[in-house]
Amino acid sequence: MYYENNVAGTMNLYSAMTSTAARRSIVFSSSATVYGQPEKTPCVEDSKLSALNPYGTTKLVLENYFRQVQAADPEMRVILLRYFNPIGAHRSGDIGEDPRGIPNNLLPYIQQVAVGRRPELNVYGVDYPTRDGTAIRDYIHVVDLADGHIAALEKLFATPDIGCVAYNLGTGCGTTVLEVVKAFEEASGKKIPIKICPRRPGDCTEVYASTDKAKKELGWSARFGIEDMCRDQWNWAKKNPYGYSANAEQN
Numbered sequence: 001m002y003y004e005n006n007v008a009g010t011m012n013l014y015s016a017m018t019s020t021a022a023r024r025s026i027v028f029s030s031s032a033t034v035y036g037q038p039e040k041t042p043c044v045e046d047s048k049l050s051a052l053n054p055y056g057t058t059k060l061v062l063e064n065y066f067r068q069v070q071a072a073d074p075e076m077r078v079i080l081l082r083y084f085n086p087i088g089a090h091r092s093g094d095i096g097e098d099p100r101g102i103p104n105n106l107l108p109y110i111q112q113v114a115v116g117r118r119p120e121l122n123v124y125g126v127d128y129p130t131r132d133g134t135a136i137r138d139y140i141h142v143v144d145l146a147d148g149h150i151a152a153l154e155k156l157f158a159t160p161d162i163g164c165v166a167y168n169l170g171t172g173c174g175t176t177v178l179e180v181v182k183a184f185e186e187a188s189g190k191k192i193p194i195k196i197c198p199r200r201p202g203d204c205t206e207v208y209a210s211t212d213k214a215k216k217e218l219g220w221s222a223r224f225g226i227e228d229m230c231r232d233q234w235n236w237a238k239k240n241p242y243g244y245s246a247n248a249e250q251n
């Protein structure tokens with residue numbers, strides 16, 4: 001079930017719902033950040049939740065809010081989608097991420113180094129207890145993430161008594177910062193100079209998804225690996241080195 005050929009089918013399902021049911025259904029964009037520093041990986045949906053930073057607190061508060069609202073109104077249907085680390089771009093190279101100012105996230109930063117907009121990548125922490133000392137995340141292609149939403153909507157529309165349920169949207173694979181750098185270098189043919197820096201406050205060591213629940217209950221799993229994500233991100237970057245702006249002055 002992939003979004004390119006499935007949007008029409010999903011819209012038909014949506015039309016089949018009564019408008020009241022549709023109004024009382026929601027897919028909430030939550031985040032793997034609600035796992036805080038996980039006690040165990042892969043993270044399963046019923047793991048203990050906590051927040052390591054203010055962003056994580058906003059997601060936890062809103063997840064709790066939706067659980068309470070749904071408990072008070074059992075006819076509501078709620079799916080909490082916990083995104084892991086979305087990266088990549090549409091394969092056309094025409095739609096991609098274009099953060100304002102200095103990027104906070106890894107891939108947009110690497111991409112700006114690759115196109116010559118920044119001299120080097122700051123690597124935040126090489127003393128984590130991982131295979132190369134850098135932190136581990138579960139990177140997921142944005143197109144897989146989009147497909148996950150279609151699967152969630154279909155589940156929501158087809159299950160009146162769903163209540164409030166959380167699903168991980170991740171690949172189940174953990175990748176270190178240095179492994180991402182290497183994958184991007186291979187995809188782009190560009191050297192990414194790095195500067196070793198202290199850990200960034202609020203970062204956890206390792207987080208990656210258990211994918212079993214989404215696979216079993218939504219019929220969804222990620223199709224793309226880190227090489228595909230870097231290839232598509234690079235395609236976007238080389239076609240649009242200044243994002244949606246035409247030139248360097250606006251950046």
Ligand SMILES: O=c1ccn([C@@H]2O[C@H](COP(=O)(O)OP(=O)(O)O[C@H]3O[C@H](CO)[C@@H](O)[C@H](O)[C@H]3O)[C@@H](O)[C@H]2O)c(=O)[nH]1
Nearest residue numbers: 031032033084085104105106109122123124135177200203
């Ligand atoms: O310039 C950079 C940027 C990031 N990192 C490291 O790269 C990893 C990934 O960082 P980043 O891309 O900023 O993602 P996260 O901090 O893991 O957060 C992302 O993933 C979360 C889910 O886990 C989401 O909730 C957030 O919205 C999303 O930004 C971390 O170890 C960072 O320390 C660097 O070394 N240098």
